[in-house]
Amino acid sequence: MIAAVARFARAALLPGLLGIAASAAELRPPPAWLEQAVFYQIYPQTYADSDGDGIGDLRGIIQKLPYLHDLGVTGIWLNPCFVSPFRDAGYDVADFYRVAPRYGTNDDLHALFAEAKRLGIHVMLDLVAAHTSDQHPWFRESQRAAKNKYTDWYIWTAGVGQLFAPNQQVVVGTAERSANYIASFYSCQPALNYGYAKPDPTQPWQQRIDAPGPLAVRAELKNIMRFWFDMGASGFRVDMAGSLVKNDPDGTATAALWREFREWMDREYPDKAMVSEWSEPHIAIPQGFHMDFLLQWTKPGYASVIRENGGQPAIFDRRGTTPFRKFLTEFEPLLAATRGKGYMALHTGNHDTTPRFGNGRDARDLVVAHAFLLTMPGVPFIYYGDEIGMRSPPFTVNKEGGYERTPARTPMQWDASPGAGFSTAAPERFYLAIDPSPDRPNVAAQLTDATSPLRAVQRFIALRRAHPALAASGDFRALLADIGQPIVYLRANASERVLVALNPTDRAVTGELPTEIDVRGATVLDGEAHTLHPAGSRSRIELPAVSYTIIRLAQ
Template identity: 50%
Template sequence: MSRHPAWLDNAIFYQIYPQSFCDSNGDGIGDFQGIISKLDYIKDLGCNAIWMNPCFESPFLDAGYDIADYYKAAPRYGTNDDLIQLFDEVHKRGMHILLDLVPGHTSWNHPWFKASMKAERNEYTDRYVWTDSVWEEAAGYGSLRGISERDGSCLVNFFTHQPALNYGFFNPERPWQQPIDAEGPRKTLEAMMDVMRFWLSRGCDGFRVDMAGSLVKNDKDGKGTIALWQKVRAFLDKEFPEAAIISEWGEPDKALEGGFHMDFLFQSGPSHYNDLFRCEEPYFSSRGKGDVTAFVDKYVEYHNKTKNKGLICIPSGNHDIDRLARTLHGDELKVAFAFLLTMPGAPYIYYGDEIGMRYVEGLHSVEGGYRRTGSRSPMQWDNSTNAGFSTAPVEKLYIPLDPAADRPTAAAQMADPTSLRSEVQRLIALRQAHPALQNFGEIEFVHAGYPLMYLRSSGDENLLVIINPSAEEKRVEYAQTLGTCIYQLNSAVRQDGNTLVVPAQSASVFRK
């Protein structure tokens, strides 16, 4: 197995969207001190690691993914000292925290970009990807044009205000396309490693890397980008060997070859992640019309390619996609979490998913959220003012709350042993008690359909997981004995000779 920080063995992550988590000063926007005040809640749930979305100086045209200063915390969240205090408080609780690194682009307000727009050459001229003429755009990319005295068009990665940093082209085809070993791309990578060095030396435990597979341009097979990240991994192994790096790539074989410790399966790409939770007929819907086979086939393919190299992670959701509770409800959510928390790879729980927070329909876009805005509403802590998120007047809240009278709250679910949160807490405790269920445990699929069955193993421990999201009882051939049941959601699995009778909307784990 490739080397990785030991704390990743049983890491269970909780994703915090800082502006929506907890507001400590009544301005309607979440902040570092608010997060600190809720760390015990996260630990009580059972999570021992945090991924926090970007928290740096920004004009917030894309919710902080448009960074104007990598070295300064955004004042609306607090100071650098407040952020370092957050690191310290996380560590006091035996937990770890990852910051969100955005290496592919900056805000157009970043001093680097302002310097790169100047006609005279300077140290930032080649920090971004520019064509030689304002009349030439880069085929396949958006661009900024006619904005400066410099002649040229600047590539953008997504939104118009996000100029692309220059890591070079794997196969340069135009005079302005610099190779990956040119001085400009090398300086850009050095600058990004300096950013990582700055925050790691102050207590950050690593980074989740935004759009990690997109840095080198004209790199169809990812070879140039893989080589770039291998340099980063060598730097980290030398200076910060306990730091973790997690990629938003969606192709684990490439990400792990590049030196990442884990990669997300997420909404875009070939993983069939959406088949599980977010499509017309999700597999985890009780209607029982979904199809899990394409997901399993792709997962097995990735698992074989990355065997003993790193982690493939399946998140409950994130800030870019619909809430889990938009398509799943009631016990469907409990069954889905039984899957998420018994699969290999580090689990990631998006804030509020553990209580079944809903997608808020009909919202206007906030900070570039557009249709994603409904998944970014404030955390619902209790039934006090603004659901306990903030004491600000309701019109000043970062994003409107779920207006429903029956919106779920953390307080109510903590008091209810039958709630979704209580079931998630129970599942996390089960996972942490059994090495076979943890991040590096092996997996072998036994049956892909209704039910879904897989073996998890580590050392001498072998566990069988049986999950049936359907509202109908299912039967499947299974000639072996089940063993001892160590977890059961809803009714118990029965064995009738060589046939298993799997109850509707159930999940079970057996020790073999």
């Protein structure tokens, strides 16, 4: 959630968390299957419609699992698919235990888990932990004047005259009880009560984290996770993971909560995994998450990799005016801080990100950018359609609270038919209109083109899975990273060293490699024309415009 990211990011670099790990129980290593994992994010509304009503559904996703298997992905992250009034596209949950009828049934989700497992694909659900819909039965009971089980499951002020809460949105005068409630994002999303790390003694409505209400909410969150784990879910992506406990300026209480959950998972579900929407991996990973996303809202270096940032061209832009070093300055300390504990998750984009990965890029640009994402350490996430370079159309429509994010959520483009193969419904009945561009990319065309981004993604994933040096925990060392040079880095493990060289610019570039990098006897694993010049002390590498090469060095 965009607004929430900005609120909790301010606590990112405060030092209060640093001592927690030493005093807590030792965490188990991440599940082994994450080491070579490649995830694919599916927005269920717009991926594949099996029943012709114009809205994607779970049976449609099941029908497309062979495609995902052939692509090589080993995991799916599914955006919220639970019962909801859909005022925020499902991030306003009204029943955490039941699939929304527009997507199917719980039996359909169970079938998705089973068929995905048969194909070697893990399925992660989206856990909206910070809030519910205002239509949720818990909230309907909580807002009543008479005290009941749910009275303290949400954050209520002492009376309707309490209009201000620092850094929080207060919704006024809508409840039966004489109180206002705190909302996470939209007013229809009342915040669940995980308590206050430092309650204000002048505000008795601010409860401690060990008060009965917060403890009950925490127990129920665990029940929700257990329910879906037992049905077959492989894990959860946790929405707004860093913002559960309020007035938690150093993040200690929120981190301790997730540490408790991780220790529970280590005991009862050691093969399950969590990835956080936190974008502070040096905090999130040591305190319980197996993975943490880098997000463009809080990481300016990562924001500059694929997209223009603050008027400055992206690193992967033909102009070549933003150095790769801008990203490394941010990335390398985070990598060192999380080494051996878990993984950063780099992604092509997500449902909140515009413009999309494909905007402003042709097929060659996309291939080079994918070569980067799929050869970096950590766990990569591909947003649906980014493997073919889908673009954000110039829409101004707001669909289910998407506003400016809506263009990133258009139907998947499976073929060149008027409905793009998404649904048998008339296009005017689609959840969202498809990209109207006559040259919009599609899966069918790219599967038959050996030079297409889709086929490149298949190769890169296969390469990543075949070469342990390219996997999540392989060593990473940047070799060249300045303007006018190719982007060059080394991935390595005990058995091999793989050199990755990228040139996203519109001109040929040359760079000198460190003296210890010997290119004699190297084997090209994938890539286009390049020139290696073994030299007496320093070898040189030349790359033509918009190109890449991936080389296995002789041991």
